[in-house]
Amino acid sequence: xxxxxxxxxxxxLASLGMNTVLNEFKLVVARSVPxxxxxxxxxxxxAQMNVIEINSPIRVEHDKKRRQFSIRLNGSYDKAVLLxxxxxxxxxDLQHTEVPDAYRGRGIAKDLAKAAMDFVVEEDLKAHLTCxxxxxxxxxxxxxHYLDHIIx
Numbered sequence: 001x002x003x004x005x006x007x008x009x010x011x012x013l014a015s016l017g018m019n020t021v022l023n024e025f026k027l028v029v030a031r032s033v034p035x036x037x038x039x040x041x042x043x044x045x046x047a048q049m050n051v052i053e054i055n056s057p058i059r060v061e062h063d064k065k066r067r068q069f070s071i072r073l074n075g076s077y078d079k080a081v082l083l084x085x086x087x088x089x090x091x092x093d094l095q096h097t098e099v100p101d102a103y104r105g106r107g108i109a110k111d112l113a114k115a116a117m118d119f120v121v122e123e124d125l126k127a128h129l130t131c132x133x134x135x136x137x138x139x140x141x142x143x144x145h146y147l148d149h150i151i152x
Contacts (some may be wrong), residue, residue, distance in 0.1 A: 070082075
């Protein structure tokens with residue numbers, strides 16, 4: 001039982017702040033788990049842990065039809081989203097940002113907010129910032145090209 005606990009402590013340490021694809025994660029876990037604990041059960045449980053690839057940039061997808069920005073997490077099982085609506089011909093309302101609990105604190109919402117604000121600027125739109133996180137992002141990143149597009 002002690003070996004089992006040590007293994008999961010190692011898994012927790014191996015996954016902290018890590019951004020790795022499932023296959024790469026298995027290699028990292030295999031190196032960090034004591035050899036006595038490298039069973040299929042433990043490796044299967046390690047594969048269930050929520051991680052993002054460390055060496056690849058986060059890719060924000062923009063689905064204009066669904067009016068959302070998203071980032072696929074843990075392969076494609078989970079995703080973070082930023083939702084918006086057109087409230088006028090050249091006006092959007094950035095309504096809501098959601099990141100699954102297991103992925104919070106890793107800058108994912110910031111990447112979504114940046115993508116949304118860049119879209120607003122590139123399309124020369126005006127934006128209502130209903131989402132509190134987008135408001136926070138713009139306050140922390142008060143770029144003139146963002147501020148010029150915000151409706152207060």
